[in-house]
Amino acid sequence: MLNVEILPVRKRLFIGLLGFSLVGVGLLLSGIWYLATSDTRTLIDQILLLALAGLLVGALVVACFGTGGIILTLLYAKDITVLHGPMRVALNLFFPIALALGGVFHIDQNRIKSSFIEVNNQLVRSKEFNLLPTQILVLAPHCLQWSECPHKITVDIDNCRRCGRCSVNKLLALRDQYGIHVNMATGGTLARKFVREYRPRAIVAIACERDLTSGIQDSNPIPVLGVTNERPFGPCFNTEIRIEKVEEAVLFFMQRS
Ligand code: SF4
Numbered sequence: 001m002l003n004v005e006i007l008p009v010r011k012r013l014f015i016g017l018l019g020f021s022l023v024g025v026g027l028l029l030s031g032i033w034y035l036a037t038s039d040t041r042t043l044i045d046q047i048l049l050l051a052l053a054g055l056l057v058g059a060l061v062v063a064c065f066g067t068g069g070i071i072l073t074l075l076y077a078k079d080i081t082v083l084h085g086p087m088r089v090a091l092n093l094f095f096p097i098a099l100a101l102g103g104v105f106h107i108d109q110n111r112i113k114s115s116f117i118e119v120n121n122q123l124v125r126s127k128e129f130n131l132l133p134t135q136i137l138v139l140a141p142h143c144l145q146w147s148e149c150p151h152k153i154t155v156d157i158d159n160c161r162r163c164g165r166c167s168v169n170k171l172l173a174l175r176d177q178y179g180i181h182v183n184m185a186t187g188g189t190l191a192r193k194f195v196r197e198y199r200p201r202a203i204v205a206i207a208c209e210r211d212l213t214s215g216i217q218d219s220n221p222i223p224v225l226g227v228t229n230e231r232p233f234g235p236c237f238n239t240e241i242r243i244e245k246v247e248e249a250v251l252f253f254m255q256r257s
Pocket of ligand 1: 145146149150151153159160161162163164165166167168169
């Protein structure tokens with residue numbers, strides 16, 4: 001069914017910047033075309049320019065299909081399998097451009113990243129999953145752990161004594177309830193190690209906007225639902241999560257929501 005409320009503001013921001021970057025590429029293409037057809041160019045120059053223009057046309061076509069696919073998927077909440085490739089290109093390749101454009105227009109980078117995460121989440125939610133709990137990996141950041149906790153949970157999350165002082169306790173309860181994998185990662189390297197080890201079919205990632213955007217891109221093509229953490233004491237310190245959001249994402253992948 002068509003979602004006529006159209007795209008919420010957070011998603012619109014990313015899509016808008018994506019569209020704007022397409023216009024930029026289009027203008028560049030027009031310039032190249034103009035140079036290629038200019039009478040003052042040598043033959044070799046023209047061939048080179050035409051080859052470049054050909055490449056850009058190809059990229060533009062892929063990007064147009066990708067952006068179109070993203071918009072249609074968001075509007076109709078339906079997966080368009082045939083456009084997965086171009087959508088992935090548009091989402092991941094054009095994201096840095098969208099960020100750079102946001103910098104030019106003084107748009108908060110976290111807002112753009114948050115918008116990217118929203119778009120990614122909705123694209124993932126347009127697909128159907130019916131996974132076993134063991135095929136789902138929940139990756140959480142180390143900063144969820146209470147800063148004065150003496151237990152080394154990054155070595156082994158079961159070192160947590162479940163005192164309830166931080167959200168790690170709730171994550172372990174979720175793991176025990178559903179039988180999913182849950183791990184704490186201090187960074188991208190450790191996160192990639194867990195992905196190699198567990199070979200999940202889907203990931204629920206908890207992190208700040210910056211780490212989530214890079215994690216989503218790194219994990220491609222594994223579907224990732226991103227849940228941003230809450231930072232009442234500032235970044236990377238005693239952060240918190242709303243466990244209902246993590247549980248809802250897990251249940252979605254198990255098709256029990
Ligand atoms: S819940 Fe676990 S990780 Fe958190 S403070 Fe208590 S023992 Fe440490």
